[in-house]
Each structure stands twice: as structure tokens, then as C-alpha cells.
Amino acid sequence: MNRNDSHAAKAAAGIRWKEMETPRLLIDEARMDRNIAAMAELARARGVRLRPHAKTHKLPSVALRQIEAGAKGITVAKVSEAELMAAHGVSDIFIAYPLVTEGKLARALELARRIRLIAGVDSLPGAERADRAASEAGRTLEVRLEIDIGFRRTGVPYAEAEALAVAIAGLPHLRLTGIYTFRGAQLNGRPTLDLAAAGAEEGALMVGLAERLRARGIPIADVSVGSTPTAAYAAAVPGVTEIRPGTYVFQDRMQAAFGVCGPDDCAGSVLVTVVSRPAADLAIVDGGSKTFATDVQPDVPPLHLRGFGRIVGYDDARLVRMSEEHGMVELGPDAQAADIRVGDRLRIVPNHICSTVNLHNQVWMQRGDRFEAVPVLGRGLLE
Amino acid sequence: MNRNDSHAAKAAAGIRWKEMETPRLLIDEARMDRNIAAMAELARARGVRLRPHAKTHKLPSVALRQIEAGAKGITVAKVSEAELMAAHGVSDIFIAYPLVTEGKLARALELARRIRLIAGVDSLPGAERADRAASEAGRTLEVRLEIDIGFRRTGVPYAEAEALAVAIAGLPHLRLTGIYTFRGAQLNGRPTLDLAAAGAEEGALMVGLAERLRARGIPIADVSVGSTPTAAYAAAVPGVTEIRPGTYVFQDRMQAAFGVCGPDDCAGSVLVTVVSRPAADLAIVDGGSKTFATDVQPDVPPLHLRGFGRIVGYDDARLVRMSEEHGMVELGPDAQAADIRVGDRLRIVPNHICSTVNLHNQVWMQRGDRFEAVPVLGRGLLE
Numbered sequence: 223m224n225r226n227d228s229h230a231a232k233a234a235a236g237i238r239w240k241e242m243e244t245p246r247l248l249i250d251e252a253r254m255d256r257n258i259a260a261m262a263e264l265a266r267a268r269g270v271r272l273r274p275h276a277k278t279h280k281l282p283s284v285a286l287r288q289i290e291a292g293a294k295g296i297t298v299a300k301v302s303e304a305e306l307m308a309a310h311g312v313s314d315i316f317i318a319y320p321l322v323t324e325g326k327l328a329r330a331l332e333l334a335r336r337i338r339l340i341a342g343v344d345s346l347p348g349a350e351r352a353d354r355a356a357s358e359a360g361r362t363l364e365v366r367l368e369i370d371i372g373f374r375r376t377g378v379p380y381a382e383a384e385a386l387a388v389a390i391a392g393l394p395h396l397r398l399t400g401i402y403t404f405r406g407a408q409l410n411g412r413p414t415l416d417l418a419a420a421g422a423e424e425g426a427l428m429v430g431l432a433e434r435l436r437a438r439g440i441p442i443a444d445v446s447v448g449s450t451p452t453a454a455y456a457a458a459v460p461g462v463t464e465i466r467p468g469t470y471v472f473q474d475r476m477q478a479a480f481g482v483c484g485p486d487d488c489a490g491s492v493l494v495t496v497v498s499r500p501a502a503d504l505a506i507v508d509g510g511s512k513t514f515a516t517d518v519q520p521d522v523p524p525l526h527l528r529g530f531g532r533i534v535g536y537d538d539a540r541l542v543r544m545s546e547e548h549g550m551v552e553l554g555p556d557a558q559a560a561d562i563r564v565g566d567r568l569r570i571v572p573n574h575i576c577s578t579v580n581l582h583n584q585v586w587m588q589r590g591d592r593f594e595a596v597p598v599l600g601r602g603l604l605e
Numbered sequence: 606m607n608r609n610d611s612h613a614a615k616a617a618a619g620i621r622w623k624e625m626e627t628p629r630l631l632i633d634e635a636r637m638d639r640n641i642a643a644m645a646e647l648a649r650a651r652g653v654r655l656r657p658h659a660k661t662h663k664l665p666s667v668a669l670r671q672i673e674a675g676a677k678g679i680t681v682a683k684v685s686e687a688e689l690m691a692a693h694g695v696s697d698i699f700i701a702y703p704l705v706t707e708g709k710l711a712r713a714l715e716l717a718r719r720i721r722l723i724a725g726v727d728s729l730p731g732a733e734r735a736d737r738a739a740s741e742a743g744r745t746l747e748v749r750l751e752i753d754i755g756f757r758r759t760g761v762p763y764a765e766a767e768a769l770a771v772a773i774a775g776l777p778h779l780r781l782t783g784i785y786t787f788r789g790a791q792l793n794g795r796p797t798l799d800l801a802a803a804g805a806e807e808g809a810l811m812v813g814l815a816e817r818l819r820a821r822g823i824p825i826a827d828v829s830v831g832s833t834p835t836a837a838y839a840a841a842v843p844g845v846t847e848i849r850p851g852t853y854v855f856q857d858r859m860q861a862a863f864g865v866c867g868p869d870d871c872a873g874s875v876l877v878t879v880v881s882r883p884a885a886d887l888a889i890v891d892g893g894s895k896t897f898a899t900d901v902q903p904d905v906p907p908l909h910l911r912g913f914g915r916i917v918g919y920d921d922a923r924l925v926r927m928s929e930e931h932g933m934v935e936l937g938p939d940a941q942a943a944d945i946r947v948g949d950r951l952r953i954v955p956n957h958i959c960s961t962v963n964l965h966n967q968v969w970m971q972r973g974d975r976f977e978a979v980p981v982l983g984r985g986l987l988e
Contacts, residue, residue: 243708243988277929299930319891319930320880322948325626344881347947375931376881376889497703498727498759506759508702512963513987517894517927519902544900546660546960547682547702547987548758564730565705577929580895580964583985601985602966604896604930605626 236587236594244495244567245509247582249596251589253489254284254471261453261470262292268457273297273316273446275468278576280600281585282310284471295338297466301326302603308337310599316340316446318402318466320368320376322348326605327355331363342402344368344376349390356395365390366400366444371427373405383431384438391440400444401435402466403428407451407480413524417480421448421455429461451480474575475532476518479525490578490585491534491569494549496562505551505562507570510544514570515577531570536560541570619970619977627878627950628892630965632979634972636872637667637854644836644853645675651840656680656699656829658851661959663983664968665693667854678721680849684709685986691720693982699723699829701785701849703751703759705731709988710738714746725785727751727759732773739778748773749783749827754810756788766814767821774823783827784818785849786811790834790863796907800863804831804838812844834863857958858915859901862908873961873968874917874952877932879945888934888945890953893927897953898960914953919943924953 265272271294295314356363370377448456448465472490494507529540538554572578648655654677678697739746753760831839831848855873877890912923921937955961
């Protein structure tokens with residue numbers, strides 16, 4: 223089969239729109255590819271490495287596409303995700319999470335025999351556990367130190383980072399090669415819309431720390447920063463070496479509200495059916511909180527998203543309330559005039575695509591007028 | 606193998622506490638069995654049939670256990686869930702959801718060849734679709750009419766129910782045998798703590814409607830009501846024939862806050878590990894919004910739950926914030942005094958067990974000091 227035949231076969235695979243059941247999570251492949259290319263180009267232009275967070279898609283095939291487009295490797299949060307991605311051919315993985323249980327450390331060390339595997343550390347007790355596990359495995363584990371620059375999540379507090387880095391650099395079975403942080407669109411301990419300021423500060427804090435650590439003899443090679451909203455600005459700071467955005471691969475309503483992308487860059491949407499029209503201003507669709515993630519709630523600052531998703535084509539319709547399998551869509555005057563009926567389909571762009579993907583057993587990759595099921599292999603991998 | 610040997614083999618299966626990885630969802634089997642028995646006894650005492658909603662557990666083995674304890678059949682929300690349960694031997698299933706797509710109706714009608722299958726309807730356009738599908742399949746489909754008594758979800762508005770029931774009863778390929786509703790702990794359009802009043806009104810409204818329908822010649826056999834919070838009160842109303850509670854099988858923090866159960870009746874909890882202690886008043890655990898459901902948010906009336914779960918054994922520790930894989934646990938003075946360290950484990954009872962189960966690939970059934978993985982076969986079945 224030559225290249226053209228293969229392409230034709232691929233285009234013909236899958237089912238058509240009218241054969242689609244609901245609710246299903248659609249991924250517009252052309253938009254996804256455009257998002258992948260755009261972030262790869264951004265990283266190239268800024269002279270930083272790109273290590274996308276695979277939590278967004280949990281799809282090995284998409285991780286490989288990101289790498290093919292120029293990503294150096296990928297980021298994951300869990301050992302189980304790393305194992306999955308390695309099994310599908312990803313050979314450079316950063317588990318950006320402090321591994322502290324014996325079981326997870328053993329699994330990470332086992333993986334490190336086959337691929338480049340970097341683990342996160344953020345405390346001396348945690349690092350000592352990793353050091354002990356590496357010693358027992360007869361190996362050296364490459365680690366990066368996580369720094370908290372104001373998100374109050376994992377990460378050693380910024381002011382304590384130097385002392386901890388020195389202590390970790392002294393552990394015999396760990397090799398400290400980098401520092402990393404995640405803060406997202408935050409500034410001064412609060413969510414912000416000033417992404418330029420947030421990204422610039424993020425980069426500057428981390429580069430400054432890296433320089434102080436190098437001055438103390440710790441050879442910090444990687445200064446890793448950047449979420450989807452701040453990646454462009456953090457990457458522009460000289461001395462930053464790597465960005466780790468995740469959401470950009472599909473983008474979503476939250477990122478569009480941040481101004482990171484336009485509505486037409488959102489590759490993910492959920493196809494639902496109207497199952498009931500109990501009142502003029504109310505349509506019930508067959509997706510609820512088991513179909514749309516609820517971790518990004520409506521009306522929360524700074525974005526003040528209205529509802530749990532954007533109803534494509536109906537500007538004054540809002541997914542205002544959900545139970546597990548029901549979505550309550552409030553219809554404004556325009557949507558009421560559109561005569562939405564039982565059996566009609568709607569497409570809804572979720573507020574947060576990462577946690578929404580994790581609710582679905584498969585995504586439906588849209589190529590032209592065909593849809594093909596791709597199993598979300600990393601779904602529910604929590605360990 | 607005699608009965609005692611079998612019991613011993615079962616007890617010895619699984620792994621021990623210290624071998625458990627995190628995060629994992631534990632189900633205390635003895636508590637679950639107690640909850641199953643208690644609801645079965647309540648239904649027997651009130652003289653109503655019990656048809657538990659399987660959305661909570663999504664486990665065929667648990668559905669069979671509910672039936673063994675006395676349930677007449679089960680309730681599900683999706684055709685795909687019905688197919689799964691039927692494949693595992695459940696022979697009486699109510700899909701309490703309006704089926705309106707051709708594909709789902711065809712699948713339901715196919716199932717109806719093998720088991721007793723009842724579908725929900727709540728509108729004339731929806732019922733006409735079901736009637737057409739049944740006609741094409743050459744069958745009659747048993748249906749129940751869903752009534753909205755104030756939840757503003759699916760369900761025909763109460764005032765319009767009689768006229769719609771008459772119309773549906775006239776459709777040749779549908780057999781209207783019952784009416785059903787779901788309102789949960791609501792009264793006058795608002796969440797309420799007055800479960801007795803909510804359940805009594807729920808029952809009275811539905812029984813009154815059933816009597817009016819019978820007077821018009823529609824032989825309503827089933828008057829089906831009752832959520833976990835209102836089941837006991839709704840079941841006490843003469844004329845109610847069936848209750849459909851779901852959450853009771855595991856109970857959860859929300860139900861405990863309603864006073865429906867005690868904290869020691871909660872069978873489900875998530876085992877997590879403390880991965881970081883970045884500040885005296887903060888512990889980070891390895892479960893976030895992909896481990897704990899976020900559909901029941903903290904601080905919402907009428908329950909005003911504090912945080913996303915109850916930290917067992919630490920009354921002033923609160924799971925106040927989550928990102929996808931991180932849980933931020935704020936420690937009060939007592940929890941701080943307890944010297945919680947990196948690597949320590951915590952057990953957290955989630956606010957809402959139903960949507961939490963759906964996040965996990967397996968639950969870990971606890972029998973004595975052993976834990977056995979049971980795959981959540983219904984997880985992510987959205988169609």
C-alpha cells in the first residue's frame with residue numbers, strides 16, 4: 223500500500239455523523255494538529271525544550287505526535303501513566319510528582335532501566351526515600367526539585383529551596399539535574415488574567431534560583447516552567463530551558479476565556495442529545511457530571527465562566543446545572559427561538575478538557591466527516 | 606470444596622494493607638452488606654418493592670447481591686449499563702431515563718427480548734420515537750412516565766402529566782405500566798433537610814396522580830419514588846409501590862450529613878498517601894479531582910460540607926482544594942499536633958460516592974485485613 227492508499231484508507235475509517243451515538247467526546251484532529259504545531263513552533267522560536275503534560279489527553283498516540291512535532295519528551299503525574307507511555311514508545315518521561323511510596327519508586331526505577339526517566343522531589347524526607355529505593359535497586363535516579371512559587375501545592379517553599387537543593391545534591395543515589403514549578407495563571411497568591419506578568423515572574427524566579435544553585439556547585443541543567451496560559455511568557459525569560467504545557471493540545475473553554483486561544487482552536491467538544499424539553503426555557507441533554515468535568519466551576523474568579531460549557535451555536539444557552547447523567551441547559555430568547563427539539567443534538571465545549579477526557583472510555587477522533595474511536599488508555603491511571 | 610473451605614479461600618484472597626498502593630478506593634464489604642440488608646428490610650417493612658439504582662456502584666456483582674437480599678430488580682440510567690447488568694445475570698432492569706435516539710431504543714428493544722426491560726418516557730415526541738422503534742422491532746415496549754415534582758430535570762411537569770399519560774397510553778407499541786419521579790432532598794424547589802416532609806410529599810403527589818390516571822382507565826401498576834434520603838418517608842405513603850435509592854449501598858459523607866446514616870455506615874473511602882508537607886498547616890495527598898468527585902462542592906446549602914471529604918481520624922483536617930492529582934489538606938491544631946509525615950497514609954470519605962466510584966478503574970473490596978480489586982465494569986458507560 224503506497225502513501226496515498228494509506229491516507230485514503232485512514233480517511234475512510236470510522237463512522238459518519240449520523241451514525242454517532244451520544245454522549246461522546248469528539249476531538250477535531252485538524253485543530254489538535256494545529257495546536258500541537260503551534261506550541262512546538264513557540265518553543266522553537268523561544269529556544270526552549272517542550273515537554274507537554276500528557277495528563278490532558280492520556281493517549282499514547284497523541285504523545286507520540288507531540289514528540290514527532292518537536293517535543294523533547296513528555297510529562298506525566300503518575301508512575302502508571304509513565305509505564306503506559308513507555309510501553310507505547312515514549313522514551314523520555316518526567317514524572318512531575320514527588321514519588322514517596324516504595325512501590326512507586328521501585329516501578330520508576332524499573333522504568334529507568336529502559337528509558338530516560340526523571341522523577342520529582344520536593345522534600346528531604348521524600349528525597350531520602352527515593353535515595354534509599356535507588357540504592358536498593360543499585361541505580362542512580364535522575365530527579366528535579368519542585369519549587370513552590372505561590373500555588374501552595376507540592377513544591378518546597380521558594381525561600382527554603384537552596385538549602386534543600388544542597389541537601390538533595392548530597393544524596394548518593396540521586397542525580398539532581400533540574401528544578402521545576404507549576405503555578406498556572408496565578409500572581410501574588412491569586413488567580414490572574416495578567417498572564418504576561420505571571421509568566422515573566424515565574425521564569426525570573428526560577429532562573430534566579432537556578433543561578434544561585436549553580437553558584438553553589440549544583441549543575442542545574444533544566445529550568446522547567448510554564449502552563450498553557452503562561453508558557454509563551456515564561457519561555458521568553460532567558461535562562462528558562464523547558465516548558466510543560468498540557469491543555470494546549472486540545473485547548474478548552476477556560477483557555478479561550480484566558481485569551482490563550484480562540485473558540486475555533488478548541489479541539490474537544492461533547493456531542494449530546496436533547497432528551498427532554500420540559501419547559502420553553504429548558505432543554506435536558508444526556509450528559510451530566512459523569513460526562514462533563516465539574517472541577518472548573520462556573521462563576522469563579524477571575525474567569526467567571528457561565529455554566530459548565532459553551533453550547534456551540536447558541537450564544538444564550540447555558541449548561542447551568544448537572545446531575546450525574548443529566549445536563550440542564552437554560553435557553554435564552556435566541557435559543558428558544560431556534561426551536562430545539564427532543565432528539566436534536568448539541569455540541570458543548572467543556573470548561574476543562576483534561577478532567578473531561580478522563581471521564582470518557584474513548585474519544586472520537588474526527589477526520590473530515592468520519593469519527594473513529596480511540597480508547598483513552600490512560601484514563602483512571604491513578605497510581 | 607465445602608462451604609467453610611470456600612469461605613476460608615475467599616478470606617485469604619487479596620492483598621494486605623501494607624501492600625496497598627495509593628490512591629485507591631476502598632469498600633468495606635461488611636458495611637456494604639449491612640447497608641444492603643437494611644434497605645431491603647426497610648422496603649419489606651413498608652411493603653414496597655426495592656429497585657436500587659446501580660449508578661452508585663456500577664458493579665454487577667453488587668447488583669446481584671442487592672437482588673439476593675430482596676431487591677426486585679435494578680435501576681440504571683443508560684442502555685449500556687443495562688446491557689452490562691443483563692450480561693451478568695440481572696433479569697429485571699428499569700432504565701429510568703428517556704430513550705430518544707434510534708440506536709438506544711433499538712438496543713433497549715433487543716435487551717427486552719431476553720429480560721424484563723422497562724424504559725422511561727417523559728414527553729410525547731420522545732414517546733412517539735419509542736413507539737416507532739418498537740413498531741419496527743415488532744414488539745411492545747414497557748414504559749413508565751417520568752413526572753417532575755419540582756427538580757426541574759427530566760420529567761413531564763406535574764400539571765401536564767395526566768394529559769400526556771392519556772396520549773402515551775394510546776400509542777400502540779408502548780405499554781404504560783407505571784409512573785416515577787426523582788426529586789431527592791428537595792422541597793418547594795429548594796434543597797431541604799426536612800427529609801420527612803420531602804418524602805411524604807413526594808409519595809402523596811405520585812399516589813394522587815396514579816389514582817387519577819387509574820380513574821381514566823390507565824392501569825398504573827408501579828408508583829416508583831424515593832432517593833436514599835427520602836426513601837424511608839416516601840415508602841411509608843400508602844399507594845407507593847417501589848423505591849429506587851442508589852447511594853445507600855455505600856452511603857457517603859453527604860448522606861451522613863443528611864442524617865440518613867452514621868459515619869460508620871460509610872463503606873467507601875479513598876486511601877491516599879501524604880506526598881508533601883510544605884507547611885505546618887498543609888499536607889498534600891496523592892489524590893485530586895481525578896480521584897475525588899467534585900460534583901458535590903463544599904459550603905453549598907443545605908449541607909455546607911466543609912471540604913471535599915472527611916479525613917478519617919483527623920477532625921480538624923480538611924480537603925479544601927484540589928487540582929487533578931493533588932489534594933490540599935489544611936491541618937487544624939489537632940491535626941498539626943499529630944505529626945503527619947511524608948509517606949503517611951490517610952483515609953478520606955468522599956462527599957459523593959457515586960461519582961467518585963466512576964473515577965476509579967477498580968474498587969478494592971475490604972474483607973477483614975485483605976483487599977481485593979474488583980473492576981468497575983460500568984465505569985464510563987455513557988451511552
